[in-house]
Structures are given as C-alpha cells and as structure tokens.
Amino acid sequence: MAMIEICNITKSYGEFKVFDGLSLEVEEHQVVCLIGPSGCGKSTLLRCMNGLETIQDGEIRIHGDRMSGPGVDVNALRRDVGIVFQSYNLFPHMSVLENVTLAPVKVLHESRASAEEKAMRLLKRIGLEHKAREYPDRLSGGQQQRVAIVRALAMGPMVLLLDEITSALDPELVSEVLNIVRDLAAEGMTMLLATHEMGFAREVASKVCFLYGGKVHEEGPPSQMFSEPKEERTRAFLQRIIEAGRL
Amino acid sequence: MGENEGNREGGLIADLLGSDRRFTAGTPPRDATGWSITALFVALFVIFATWSTLNGIHAALATVGVGGVLPAIPLVLCGIAALILLWPAVQSWRQSQVAKSALAGGDLVATRVATASLREYAFSTFGYAAVVVIALFAAQFFIANELAVSRTFFQVPLIVSSLSLVIKAFWTNIYIFVIAEILVLVWGLIVAIARMLPGDAARPIRLISMIYTDMFRGLPAIINIYLIGFGIPLTGLPVLKDLQPESYAILALTLTYGAYVAEVYRSGIESIHWSQVAAARSLGLSYMQTMRYVVVPQAVRRIIPPLLNDFIGLQKDTALVNVIGSIDAFNQARIVASNHFNLSPVTTVALLFILITIPQTRLVDKLIERDQRRTRAGGN
Numbered sequence: 001m002a003m004i005e006i007c008n009i010t011k012s013y014g015e016f017k018v019f020d021g022l023s024l025e026v027e028e029h030q031v032v033c034l035i036g037p038s039g040c041g042k043s044t045l046l047r048c049m050n051g052l053e054t055i056q057d058g059e060i061r062i063h064g065d066r067m068s069g070p071g072v073d074v075n076a077l078r079r080d081v082g083i084v085f086q087s088y089n090l091f092p093h094m095s096v097l098e099n100v101t102l103a104p105v106k107v108l109h110e111s112r113a114s115a116e117e118k119a120m121r122l123l124k125r126i127g128l129e130h131k132a133r134e135y136p137d138r139l140s141g142g143q144q145q146r147v148a149i150v151r152a153l154a155m156g157p158m159v160l161l162l163d164e165i166t167s168a169l170d171p172e173l174v175s176e177v178l179n180i181v182r183d184l185a186a187e188g189m190t191m192l193l194a195t196h197e198m199g200f201a202r203e204v205a206s207k208v209c210f211l212y213g214g215k216v217h218e219e220g221p222p223s224q225m226f227s228e229p230k231e232e233r234t235r236a237f238l239q240r241i242i243e244a245g246r247l
Numbered sequence: 248m249g250e251n252e253g254n255r256e257g258g259l260i261a262d263l264l265g266s267d268r269r270f271t272a273g274t275p276p277r278d279a280t281g282w283s284i285t286a287l288f289v290a291l292f293v294i295f296a297t298w299s300t301l302n303g304i305h306a307a308l309a310t311v312g313v314g315g316v317l318p319a320i321p322l323v324l325c326g327i328a329a330l331i332l333l334w335p336a337v338q339s340w341r342q343s344q345v346a347k348s349a350l351a352g353g354d355l356v357a358t359r360v361a362t363a364s365l366r367e368y369a370f371s372t373f374g375y376a377a378v379v380v381i382a383l384f385a386a387q388f389f390i391a392n393e394l395a396v397s398r399t400f401f402q403v404p405l406i407v408s409s410l411s412l413v414i415k416a417f418w419t420n421i422y423i424f425v426i427a428e429i430l431v432l433v434w435g436l437i438v439a440i441a442r443m444l445p446g447d448a449a450r451p452i453r454l455i456s457m458i459y460t461d462m463f464r465g466l467p468a469i470i471n472i473y474l475i476g477f478g479i480p481l482t483g484l485p486v487l488k489d490l491q492p493e494s495y496a497i498l499a500l501t502l503t504y505g506a507y508v509a510e511v512y513r514s515g516i517e518s519i520h521w522s523q524v525a526a527a528r529s530l531g532l533s534y535m536q537t538m539r540y541v542v543v544p545q546a547v548r549r550i551i552p553p554l555l556n557d558f559i560g561l562q563k564d565t566a567l568v569n570v571i572g573s574i575d576a577f578n579q580a581r582i583v584a585s586n587h588f589n590l591s592p593v594t595t596v597a598l599l600f601i602l603i604t605i606p607q608t609r610l611v612d613k614l615i616e617r618d619q620r621r622t623r624a625g626g627n
Contacts, residue, residue, distance in 0.1 A: 052525055078531040089526035092622060093544050102540060103530035135622040155530060 001064055003028040003190060004049070004159065009058030009068070010214075011041075011048065018044050019055065020214030026159075026207075029188040033201035033222070036211035037237060042194035043086075045211070046161040049192070050074075050081040062159075079107065082157030086164040088144040090136035090151070096123070097132040100151045108155065115154070122150045126180055142173030149180055160184065162193045198238075198247040202226050210234045275355055276362040280347070282369040283339035290336035293376045297329040300383050307390040332375055339368035402591040409583045409592040416579035417599050420565040423496050423575070427565075428558055430501040435508030436543070442513055445534060456509070463506035469567045472499040476571030492573040496565070504561045511553045515546030548618060555611050559604050566600070 002025035011019045018041045026032050034042040047053040049060060051067075051074035060068040067077055090099050100119040104110045110118075123129040126146045136144055145165055152160060162181065166174045178200050185191065185204045195201055201208055201222060208225040210218045210233070218231040226247070229235050241247045301322045308318055346361035389397045441449075441456040463471070476495040480488045490498075519542050527537040569578035576599060580592040 047525075050529055052529060074528075075531045075533055078529055083529045085522065085526065087522060089522045091523065091526070091541055091545075093548065103532060106536055106540065107531040137623050151530070 002026060003030075003063060005059075005061040005064075006045075006049075007059045007061065009048070009055045009060065011044065011053070011055045017214045019058075021058070022211075022215050023058075024209060024216050024219075026190065026192060028190055030206040031185045031189075031191045031193065031204050033205040033208045034192065034194045034211055035196075035198070035201060035208060035237075036217075040211040041214065042211055043163050046083060046163050046192060046194055049159075049161060050078050050083050052083070075107070079155055080158045081161060082152035082155055082159070083161040083163060084145070084148050084152050084165050086167050088136070088141070088148045088168075090144055090148055092136055095133050095135055096128065096139070096147050099136065099147060100154050103151070104154050119150070119154055122153055123147075126150060140173060141169045142176045145169065145173075145177045146180060149177070153184075159190045159192070162191060162195070164194050164196065166195070166197055196241075196246070198226065198241055210237065212237075273355070275350060276346075276359050279362050279365050279369075280343040283336070283343040283365050286336040286339045286369040286372040289376050290332045290372055293332055293379050294329045296383055297379060298326050300386050301326050303390055304386060307394050310393060329379070332372065332379065335368045335371040335375070339365050339372065342368060399590055400594045402589050405583075405587055405589055405591045406595055409580070410595060412583065413576050413580050413592055413595050414599070416574055417576035417596070419493060419568075419573060419575040420562070420577075421603075423493055423500065423565045423568065424558075424562045427497045427500040427504065427561060430497070431504045431508050431557075431561065434501055434505040435512050438505060438509035439512035439516065440538065442509065443516060460506045460509055463503050464510070466503065468500065468503045468564050469570060471503050472496055472567050473570050475499040475502075476568075492568065492571045495571060496568040496573060500561055500564060503564075504557055507557050507560075508554065511550050511557060512546065514553075515550035516542055518549055519545050548615075551611055551615060555607060559607070562603065563600060566596070 004024075004026040006022065006024040008021050008023050009019050010017070010021060022041075022045070024032075024045075034045065036042055044053060048055050048068070051072065055068050058068075059066055062080070066072070090096075091102070094102065097116060097119055100122065101112065101115040104115040104118070105112055120129055120132060123132055126149070128143060128146060128150075131139060131143065131147075136147070139147065145168075149160075149162075149165070165181075166177055169177065174197070178197065181191070181193070181200075182204055193201070193205075203222075205222045207219060208222045209216045210225070210229070210231070212233050218225070218229060218234045220229075225234070226238065229238060238247065305319060305322055342361045342365035346358050346365060349357035349361055438456050438459060441452050442460070444452055472495070475498055476492055479490070479495060482488060516538075523541055523545065524537055527541040528534075532540065565575060566577040568575050569581070572578075576596045577593070580596045583592040584590050
C-alpha cells in the first residue's frame with residue numbers, strides 16, 4: 001500500500017472543475033513533482049492534502065487512513081504534513097527564531113529551550129544561524145524561503161509539500177533553496193513539489209505527474225516524461241517550456 | 248544611426264511618431280519675473296498690515312492700563328520681525344535678474360536654474376505671508392470691540408485663581424478615561440473576535456456582536472451616559488444601583504467606545520493577508536492560536552493610529568459626564584464661570600484637553616517608528 005493515496009477526488013469552483021476524478025499515489029521516500037500549465041490545480045492539490053482546502057468527492061488516504069472530509073483533525077494532520085508556500089509567508093512581526101519555534105512550542109508543547117536548540121541546529125544546517133535574531137524583512141528572498149522550509153521541518157513532518165517555492169525568487173537565489181530540497185530528497189524525505197523548475201524536477205523526482213483537465217494526464221519517471229512523453233498534451237506543454245528556454 | 252532611421256520606415260513606431268518629431272524639452276523656460284514682482288508687493292502689503300495691527304494692539308493695551316514703553320518693546324520687535332518677509336521676495340527678484348542675463352548670454356541651464364529658484368523664493372513669500380495674514384485676523388478678533396473677546400475668554404486673573412480647582416477636577420476626567428480605555432481595549436477585542444468567529448455554530452454569536460456594535464455606534468454617547476447614570480440607580484438592582492457617577496460614566500463610555508474599537512480591531516484583523524493565516528494553520532496552530540500569535544499582533548500594529556483617534560474621542564467625551572452631575576473639570580469650570588460671569592475657566596479646561604492629546608500623538612508616532620525600525624528592511 002502506498003503511503004499517500006489520492007483516490008478519484010473532485011473539486012470545482014462554481015462551473016470550473018479543478019479536479020475531475022484525480023488519482024495519485026505517493027510511496028514513502030518518494031519525491032513526486034507536479035507539473036502542468038498554470039491553473040491546472042498543482043497548488044490546489046497540495047493545499048487539499050493538508051486541509052487548507054476541501055475536496056468535494058473522493059478520498060485522500062495516508063497509511064490507509066482517510067484524511068479528507070468531515071471529522072478529520074486537521075490540526076493533527078498538519079503536524080504530519082508540512083507545506084512551504086511560493087511567497088514564504090513568514091510572520092513579519094517575529095524574528096527568524098520565533099518563526100521557527102512558534103509551532104513546536106504552541107502546538108507540540110516543546111519547552112522553549114529545546115525548541116530553540118532544535119531551531120538553531122536546523123538554521124545552522126542551512127547556514128543561517130547568524131540570522132536567528134533578524135526579522136524576515138531584513139532577509140533576501142532566498143534566505144526567507146530557506147527559513148520557511150526550516151519552519152516546516154521544525155514540526156518534524158512525515159511529508160513535505162512544496163508549492164512553487166522558487167517561483168518568487170530572483171534567478172541567482174534559486175539554487176540555494178533547491179540545494180536544501182536536494183539534501184532532503186537524499187535523506188529520504190517524502191515530498192510533493194509543484195514546480196516550474198523542469199531541470200530540477202528531472203534531477204530529483206522519483207515520479208513526474210503532468211496535471212491536465214482535472215486529472216493526472218500522464219505520469220512516469222522523469223527520464224521518460226521529459227524525453228519521450230506518450231501523450232500529445234504533455235509533449236505540447238514541454239515544447240512550450242523548451243521554447244521559453246526553461247528546459 | 249542612418250541605418251536605424253532606414254528601419255523606421257513603415258513601422259509602427261514611425262507611424263506613431265511621424266517623420267518630423269524632434270526633442271522639445273530643450274526650449275528656454277517661460278519668463279517668471281511676474282511672480283517675483285507679485286512676491287515683492289505681497290511682502291510689502293503684509294508688512295504694512297502687520298504694523299497697523301500692532302498699532303491697534305498698542306492702543307488696546309493702553310485702554311486696559313498696560314500702556315507705556317515696556318509693553319511696546321515686544322510689539323516693536325514683532326514689527327521688525329515682519330520685515331523678514333522681504334528677504335525671500337528680494338531673493339526672488341534677484342534671481343529673476345540672474346535669469347534674464349543668463350538668457351541674454353545664451354546659457355539655457357543657468358536660466359532654468361535661476362527661474363526655478365525664483366519661483367521657489369516667490370512661493371515661500373506667499374506661504375509665510377498667508378500664515379502672517381491668518382495671525383493678523385486672529386489678533387484683530389481679539390482686540391475688536393475694546394478687547395471684548397480677550398476679556399471673555401482669557402481673563403488672566405480668573406484663570407490663575409481658578410486653576411488649581413479646575414486641575415483637581417480634571418483628575419476625575421483622567422480617572423474616567425484611563426479606566427475606560429483599558430476596559431475598551433479588552434472589550435473591543437472580545438467583540439471583534441466574536442464577530443469574526445468562523446463556522447455555522449458561531450452564527451448566533453456573530454449576530455449578537457453585530458447587533459451590539461450597530462446599536463452602540465448609533466446611540467449618542469451623551470444619551471447613553473444619561474440613561475445609565477440616571478437609569479441604573481432607579482432600577483434598584485443590587486450593587487449596580489450604588490455605584491459612583493464616575494463608574495456609570497466609565498460603564499457607558501466603555502459600551503459606546505467598545506463598539507467603535509471593535510470595528511477598528513476588525514478592520515485591522517481583516518487587513519492581515521490570508522496567506523498569514525494559511526501559514527499559521529498549516530503549522531498546526533488552531534484558529535484561536537493563529538489569532539493570538541499571528542493575526543492580532545500584526546493587526547494591533549496597524550490599528551494604533553485609528554485606535555488613538557478613538558481614544559482621543561473618548562477622552563474628550565469624559566466632559567459629557569457633567570450631565571449626570573459628576574464634578575469633572577468642565578462642570579467645575581462652569582460653576583466658577585457662572586459665579587464670575589466669565590468663561591475664562593472653561594478656556595482652561597479646553598487648553599487642558601488639548602495639552603493631554605498632543606503628547607499622546609507624538610508618543611504613538613515614536614512607537615510606530617521604533618517598531619518599523621526593528622522589523623523593516625533598511626532601518627538600523
């Protein structure tokens with residue numbers, strides 16, 4: 001049984017069907033990249049997986065346990081499934097250290113000392129321990145996004161969802177963020193990435209899924225998806241990415 | 248260059264610009280000597296008006312026995328100070344001459360610089376002249392009708408003799424607004440949070456808090472104070488019927504301003520971008536924890552200026568407690584005023600109210616500035 005099973009989910013905003021019977025499986029330690037045109041539901045899928053948005057039909061299961069619909073303890077779910085956003089969403093009135101320790105202290109009821117010690121270890125790991133007392137607005141976009149990843153990691157999530165985490169960054173800052181994701185992948189973190197970084201997807205993904213028409217239109221290992229996609233739509237999408245000089 | 252011109256032919260850009268489009272920004276500036284001449288006339292006129300007013304003040308002072316040489320000294324100094332107005336006007340005139348000779352010499356840049364400076368000096372003259380004219384009107388008002396205005400509002404001996412009585416009564420106002428402000432801060436937040444509780448289950452709570460805000464924002468504070476101050480003692484309710492008038496005032500003002508401040512809190516909370524809530528919730532924080540640690544702390548920083556507005560309003564409305572017979576500064580001053588048939592003690596109260604609001608505004612500005620220096624980029 002796969003760790004995460006997304007079975008036949010549907011969701012619409014009024015007339016517009018975001019998901020129309022979408023299914024997807026993620027094994028433990030897999031890195032799954034979601035690609036597709038804008039508006040195809042990559043971000044929405046991630047947001048549904050940790051309960052920030054609701055689905056209308058179908059099921060999301062983790063280890064066989066239903067994690068969608070009424071009665072789910074979303075706060076507990078979110079401890080297991082962390083998410084990092086495109087625009088970092090750090091708390092501007094808190095220092096870096098307070099950003100990272102808030103949830104461990106208030107949600108996991110860790111002592112402040114141990115939460116800070118863990119946070120400093122994580123910040124050191126990404127080379128930002130000297131910024132612990134700074135406020136987010138004083139950091140570069142790349143630094144903010146690295147802090148946001150650390151903030152999610154501090155909760156010790158089983159799964160990490162990364163929602164276009166490099167899209168808002170200047171090109172020269174992208175690699176410092178991707179390096180962390182690369183390390184996490186190497187250490188076996190289960191991750192789902194919505195991304196436009198095709199080169200990176202090709203390198204780290206265990207599986208690439210092309211979302212189109214409210215479904216996973218095509219999925220496969222990156223070697224196959226990027227070199228010889230079977231579906232016409234996938235080919236057309238990748239062709240446009242190549243024309244834009246992004247692959 | 249020649250090649251590029253060739254490429255323009257028939258293109259969209261050529262279509263838009265036409266073939267004879269040239270730079271036009273290099274023409275000489277328009278002559279502005281008129282401004283400097285106007286500035287000179289305005290300065291001279293205002294100076295003469297000042298002298299005439301000062302003369303009037305001197306005559307008025309003489310009628311109340313403060314004539315002679317000594318009081319005339321500050322008046323003469325003021326008359327000399329008025330001459331300062333000539334300085335920017337003369338500078339403006341000199342720049343106009345500089346501009347004229349620069350233009351004759353063909354130096355376009357120097358002409359532009361001098362013309363810009365000419366305008367600046369001329370407009371400075373108008374600005375200062377306007378302020379002086381306003382001051383002159385005020386002075387004329389005070390000396391009109393043989394100092395009638397001054398005697399009505401600023402009878403110095405009465406102000407001095409009643410000062411300690413009025414200030415002592417002003418402590419009642421301070422007591423009322425300090426307690427009420429603390430209560431309003433808490434009560435307003437409770438109402439705002441109640442108004443914004445999510446989910447179907449909280450619908451009745453949202454409704455009742457909406458009814459409360461609508462009612463108490465619509466109800467005039469003076470009627471609220473009157474009803475509570477006179478009504479509650481008549482009800483004979485235990486404990487409540489025996490309170491001091493000040494306590495009724497605090498209760499009434501808290502209810503009225505709680506409604507305003509709840510709306511201020513709500514607008515602050517709603518101004519926090521939903522992505523902050525998403526980030527907090529995605530870390531497993533509950534709705535209330537998200538409010539407590541993420542949304543409200545950011546909202547409070549944004550609402551401090553409007554909150555101060557409401558607080559100043561509340562402070563001023565403490566003067567309304569005279570309707571229920573509390574001896575606050577206004578009531579005390581009115582008693583003194585009616586004994587002496589003169590409004591000067593009420594002027595004292597007016598000045599006291601103004602005096603306490605100004606430092607608050609400055610303090611809040613400082614606090615906001617400090618917070619921004621700490622959390623924003625580019626500060627130190």
